[in-house]
Amino acid sequence: MAKIKGAIVIDIERCKGCELCVDACPTDVIGMEKKVNSKGYHYAAMEHPENCTGCVNCALVCPDAVITVYRKKFED
Amino acid sequence: MEKENLRLDEIIREENIVFKKTPLLTDKVFSYCPGCGHGVVHRVIMEVIDELGIQSETIGISPVGCSVFAYDFMNIDMQQAAHGRAPAVATGIKRCWPDKYVFTYQGDGDLAAIGTSETIHACNRGEHIAIFFINNGIYGMTGGQMAPTTLPGMKSSTTPYGRDTRLMGNPIKITELVATLPGTYFVTRQSVHTAVNVRKLKKAAKMAFENQKLKKGLSFIEVVSNCNSGWKMSPIQANRWMEENMLPFYPIGDIKINGNFVKRN
Amino acid sequence: MADIKLMKGNEAFAEAAIRAGCDAYFGYPITPQSEVLEYLTAQEPHKRTGMVVLQAESELAAINMVYGAAGTGKRVMTSSSGPGISLKQEGISYMAGSELPCLILNVMRGGPGLGTIQPSQSDYFQATRGGGHGDYYTPVLAPASVQEMSDFVKLGFELAFRYRNPVVILSDGIIGQMMEKVELFPQQPRLAEFDQSWVTTGKTPDRKRNIITSVDLDSARQEKHNQDLQKKYQRMRENEVRFESTNCDDADYILVAFGSASRICQKTVKIAREKGIKLGLLRPVTLFPFPAEEIKRLGRQVKGMLCVELNAGQMIEDVRLAVENNTVVALHNRMGGMVPTPEEVYHAILQKFSIE
Structure with a gap:
């Protein structure tokens, strides 16, 4: 069965740690990193990448356009 | 875990990109607070201009308020207008360049308080422009004072005990107001607090630019948004509060499409 | 063949606007200048040259429409009278x-206030000191005839584009309303090309994006911007001073007057000369930049200067600064719409300088 897998890449330096992407993710992929970027913000990161479907919700609500979303179909 | 990492390597490749920052946003980091809706609206407008391929024909106008420096982030020709005067500035441009795309980007204080006259008359003349109106019920840049759209009872730095409508009047629903004018061709209210709403805003924004080709009147898009700093909430709390308090008062949806009122239940 | 017409000053200004290839006019009615908008709408310049004419909802809107259109490189204008010009100061700044x-x-x-619709020159300070908030100047042209109401449109646009700066034509109810013969200049083409180094007409791939703004929160950059503006105003002072001298060469006394007051003074000079008094007239044509050097030079030559103004005495401050105490500077003025006769000015000369 074919499976859609997604992934996101966060522009860490531009992330302001607002957590809206965490709230928007329907599959609980995203969490906040304990580390901070050079501005002092805890930035978003993929905590559970295996759950990501590449639905783009996180990128759509991101106020700082820091999320790039990838999606690929895998034939298992 | 190893298998997962292997998979990520396969997924995170140029050819698999389904969403990335539009090149019509500059590299400058938004000056807005974390979680502020301005960034989303900026991005949506720039995505639409990019997708329509009209960067070389578009002139934007930034207001006075938090988004005064919108021109730092929008990679297009822009003018910065005096407080409230953006619709007049847009009129001046559009009348001289009727085939260009012209839009204003204004907050609630700019558009519905100091610029009420310019807003209403640009709408009434049916200028073939788009107005993006960001309503977060507060003056963000000056430090959270009452806006014309501040809800009854809502606290701000100039209504510290809540907006008393007997003293301060009621919030203005300017979007409903301009919809009554024959000059408006498309009037809608949207929000950006969920992915679904962002998608809807983008559809509306696209229509606002495409309408300019028709020359049938003004497109007016209100975006109900948050001001978590001004509201003194976390971004997530602010969105929830907005949903529970702002949206019942400022309901989302199209009010007028193609010059006709939309029937609402 | 010369195109000569009998016109009101306001009409000559409006006709000159069309002929100068003006792209757009945005205005709001106010006495005594409403003929400008009326003439333009009657002429339908969109049919003659493609010029845009729009009656705005307020002076605030009108000047900001001018701002928007000017930011795209177009030749744009507006007109008003004192109370309306006050509202426009925001946009001018x-x-x-x-x-x-x-x-x-x-x-x-x-x-002040709503005042009167009768002629006056009470906006001299406002016009020559910038007018709105912040450190700035605008070139100010003071027409003294219907002919100049026409000619200064062309000159005004030349200066506006030479310095990329608003230019003010400071007329008054007499010059605006009176009818005189005017030789109109031939129709000029509207602008076809725009300076892509600064106009906001849409960013094309071959140029950087352009931004029209006056805000910069970086103090060092804002200071530099202000210094650059001041250099520009200095260039205006060095290159754009205009004045008109009548019988100044051998004069013992000089009248200094601009606009309609200078017309009255011309007659006074005649009267005085007939009576054997060597009177001259210096008429500043540009009020900013002010002909300070010429007035300073004349100050060393004459026994006294009389400023004749239709206000409480505003230009006299610039005249006194210019003469550097080399001569006596007196004032004869009327206000509130009252206008002196040439004879009245003549008697003022006799009295102020104790001429027997």
């Missing part, structure tokens, strides 16, 4: 800060 060219006609009436 923004245009000075953003370095946008435009032409603004002020057909002055008496103030």
